[in-house]
Amino acid sequence: PRYIPLLAEKAAARRFFYHRDEGLRQVQRAARSQGIPKEDIGKGLARASHFKMISTEKGELWVLHLILGRAGTGKTTLLLERLKEAAAKGESCILLVPEQYSFEAERQVGRQLGPQLALQVEVLSFTRLCNSVFRAHGGLAGVAVTQTGRYLLMSLAVAELADQLKVYRKSCNNPAFLETLTSACSEFKAAGLSSKALEEVAGTLEPGHLRDKLSDLTALYTAYQALLERGYTDPEDDLIRARELLARGSAFEGTCLFVDGFTTFMAGEFALLQQLITRCREVHVAFTADSLQDAELKVETFSAAKQAMSRLIRYARQAQVPVASPTVLTRPFRFESPELALISRRFLQPGEEVYELSPQNVVLYQAPDPYREIEYVAANIDALVREDGYRYRDIAVVARETGPYLRALERIFPRRGIPYFVDSVRDVETMPLAGGLVNALEAVRSNFDSAAVLSWAKSPLMGLDARAVARLENYSYLWSVRGKLWTGELANNPRGMAGPLTDEDVKDLAELNQTRRQVITPLLHLRDSLRDCDGRGFAAAVYRLFEEVDAPGKLTAFAGALPQGEQETFLSESGQLWDILMETLDVFGEVLGTTTLPAYRFCELLRLSLTCAEVGLVPQTLDQVLVGKADRIRPGEVKAVFVIGAVEGQFPAALASGGVFTDEERRTMISLGAEIGPPSLERAVLERYFCYHALTLGS
Numbered sequence: 059p060r061y062i063p064l065l066a067e068k069a070a071a072r073r074f075f076y077h078r079d080e081g082l083r084q085v086q087r088a089a090r091s092q093g094i095p096k097e098d099i100g101k102g103l104a105r106a107s108h109f110k111m112i113s114t115e116k117g118e119l120w121v122l123h124l125i126l127g128r129a130g131t132g133k134t135t136l137l138l139e140r141l142k143e144a145a146a147k148g149e150s151c152i153l154l155v156p157e158q159y160s161f162e163a164e165r166q167v168g169r170q171l172g173p174q175l176a177l178q179v180e181v182l183s184f185t186r187l188c189n190s191v192f193r194a195h196g197g198l199a200g201v202a203v204t205q206t207g208r209y210l211l212m213s214l215a216v217a218e219l220a221d222q223l224k225v226y227r228k229s230c231n232n233p234a235f236l237e238t239l240t241s242a243c244s245e246f247k248a249a250g251l252s253s254k255a256l257e258e259v260a261g262t263l264e265p266g267h268l269r270d271k272l273s274d275l276t277a278l279y280t281a282y283q284a285l286l287e288r289g290y291t292d293p294e295d296d297l298i299r300a301r302e303l304l305a306r307g308s309a310f311e312g313t314c315l316f317v318d319g320f321t322t323f324m325a326g327e328f329a330l331l332q333q334l335i336t337r338c339r340e341v342h343v344a345f346t347a348d349s350l351q352d353a354e355l356k357v358e359t360f361s362a363a364k365q366a367m368s369r370l371i372r373y374a375r376q377a378q379v380p381v382a383s384p385t386v387l388t389r390p391f392r393f394e395s396p397e398l399a400l401i402s403r404r405f406l407q408p409g410e411e412v413y414e415l416s417p418q419n420v421v422l423y424q425a426p427d428p429y430r431e432i433e434y435v436a437a438n439i440d441a442l443v444r445e446d447g448y449r450y451r452d453i454a455v456v457a458r459e460t461g462p463y464l465r466a467l468e469r470i471f472p473r474r475g476i477p478y479f480v481d482s483v484r485d486v487e488t489m490p491l492a493g494g495l496v497n498a499l500e501a502v503r504s505n506f507d508s509a510a511v512l513s514w515a516k517s518p519l520m521g522l523d524a525r526a527v528a529r530l531e532n533y534s535y536l537w538s539v540r541g542k543l544w545t546g547e548l549a550n551n552p553r554g555m556a557g558p559l560t561d562e563d564v565k566d567l568a569e570l571n572q573t574r575r576q577v578i579t580p581l582l583h584l585r586d587s588l589r590d591c592d593g594r595g596f597a598a599a600v601y602r603l604f605e606e607v608d609a610p611g612k613l614t615a616f617a618g619a620l621p622q623g624e625q626e627t628f629l630s631e632s633g634q635l636w637d638i639l640m641e642t643l644d645v646f647g648e649v650l651g652t653t654t655l656p657a658y659r660f661c662e663l664l665r666l667s668l669t670c671a672e673v674g675l676v677p678q679t680l681d682q683v684l685v686g687k688a689d690r691i692r693p694g695e696v697k698a699v700f701v702i703g704a705v706e707g708q709f710p711a712a713l714a715s716g717g718v719f720t721d722e723e724r725r726t727m728i729s730l731g732a733e734i735g736p737p738s739l740e741r742a743v744l745e746r747y748f749c750y751h752a753l754t755l756g757s
């Protein structure tokens with residue numbers, strides 16, 4: 059037994075040997091070279107075999123196992139059965155799933171394995187997997203930068219390098235350019251590209267526009283990363299940092315890894331999986347695909363999954379890790395309906411197979427607008443629950459984008475008493491707290507433009523009487539009140555050119571001036587605070603504005619006037635947004651600190667920061683209809699699915715060009731080893747898969 063560590067090391071562990079005899083011979087040679095007595099070699103080999111360092115049976119010992127099949131063929135069920143077997147043997151097990159699927163995956167593990175065995179399984183997303191690496195090898199220390207922090211740091215990097223840029227010099231003062239640059243850096247990090255690697259790619263190009271563009275981006279990326287590393291850690295760097303730590307450490311040695319729910323992976327995730335394949339005892343990965351062969355050369359529904367499988371196999375072979383023959387599942391277990399089974403089997407495939415009977419479980423409905431569409435969905439959900447014994451959790455509503463349907467859902471589903479949860483985030487600028495702040499800053503920035511001042515007056519942050527604000531608005535239109543006129547007393551007749559003021563006019567004018575003072579006084583204080591201010595001064599000025607108008611109290615009073623069902627939602631969302639705004643102001647104070655910028659620049663940066671704020675609600679009950687986007691929804695086991703928005707250009711989504719690279723430039727960079735986001739063709743293939751996924755969710 060005392061030779062076990064030496065034998066394990068010299069044998070390089072079981073995963074590098076295809077045959078037991080080959081492994082035994084290498085262990086014996088390694089042991090003899092160390093002068094170990096022959097009888098001790100035998101004892102050590104027996105012990106190593108017991109601990110499964112070497113295969114105990116003659117033949118091949120597989121490490122990478124692929125499970126594939128079309129929708130509903132039992133891939134997840136088989137994966138969980140293998141997970142249960144490994145856990146029953148006392149193995150350390152990890153189930154790796156997408157972030158949005160982790161809750162449902164934990165429920166399935168608990169249901170399939172039972173409470174005792176489930177304790178031996180960790181359900182992780184890539185984010186939590188990175189955290190596990192950091193807990194084992196260090197890396198959790200530091201302040202995580204927010205998206206607001208990224209924008210502010212990028213603005214400093216752009217200001218520092220503006221005169222040195224070739225391609226992007228004219229765009230430096232455009233706030234939207236900061237968002238584009240930050241997205242580009244995020245894309246580089248997702249691809250596992252450092253600034254040095256990007257510079258090497260640029261060096262291989264011939265002189266031209268792409269080389270100049272990469273030169274600018276490399277300089278900005280380097281400066282941005284240097285500013286970031288002064289006092290922050292970036293969660294977007296987690297995949298790169300975890301991969302580097304994993305290469306030097308021993309985390310997950312001998313672990314059984316199970317992967318489910320992914321269509322494909324980003325380059326950084328692939329790199330992390332490459333490390334795990336070489337150290338895990340077994341790796342089982344389930345994909346939705348009909349085979350390993352990509353017969354249509356990257357343009358069929360399952361091409362993304364097939365390319366992902368080919369890449370994992372390549373990683374395994376490069377590391378001399380045995381790969382088992384894939385388990386291909388063909389029998390559809392999910393579908394009670396033959397029509398749905400046919401869709402799963404023949405989706406977007408030409409052939410002679412025709413469903414001869416009248417379809418009972420596939421219905422097409424044409425609606426004139428989203429409201430009528432949701433009315434139809436709600437009526438059918440009612441019928442399924444009342445007449446067919448469905449639970450609300452047995453039903454899902456899938457769209458490519460849920461935004462156009464949110465208002466209709468908010469009005470129609472509650473009216474019919476249908477509990478539902480939308481997997482989406484709110485546009486925070488439409489919420490009173492953020493909207494009021496944006497209007498106040500715009501009023502000051504525009505030197506009291508009437509539209510901005512009146513929008514501020516109508517904000518729930520002011521809490522003014524609606525009739526008083528309406529009279530002030532009428533007066534401003536009547537006498538063209540704008541700019542500095544808002545800061546002085548209103549003296550003209552409220553009735554217009556109607557002769558001298560009457561007593562009633564004097565009274566109305568006094569009320570108008572009182573309303574004007576309530577509206578304009580906080581804005582004047584804000585304007586004075588923003589003069590020649592730095593980052594800390596801007597944050598303090600905004601906070602003092604909230605204090606002056608008693609924002610929390612006004613929002614609470616506004617919520618009190620809402621219907622009972624909407625009060626809790628409003629207060630919950632407003633509470634989340636308040637916390638986000640306070641964190642944002644902290645970031646302004648910390649990142650920009652003593653940096654002085656024009657007031658309009660601070661306003662633009664804050665508005666840009668609000669665009670990335672995410673406010674949402676957690677599910678309030680287990681029995682509710684799930685509404686989500688086709689690329690994100692993972693509803694578990696549902697019986698009925700309503701696919702809405704099936705309109706050309708919407709679902710599948712029309713592909714819009716975006717980012718800093720054209721399709722041709724992306725192809726060039728990918729050919730040079732920079733695995734940035736895919737060009738339009740690959741994204742179009744993913745859109746086809748999202749359609750397939752939505753149409754095969756039900757049973």
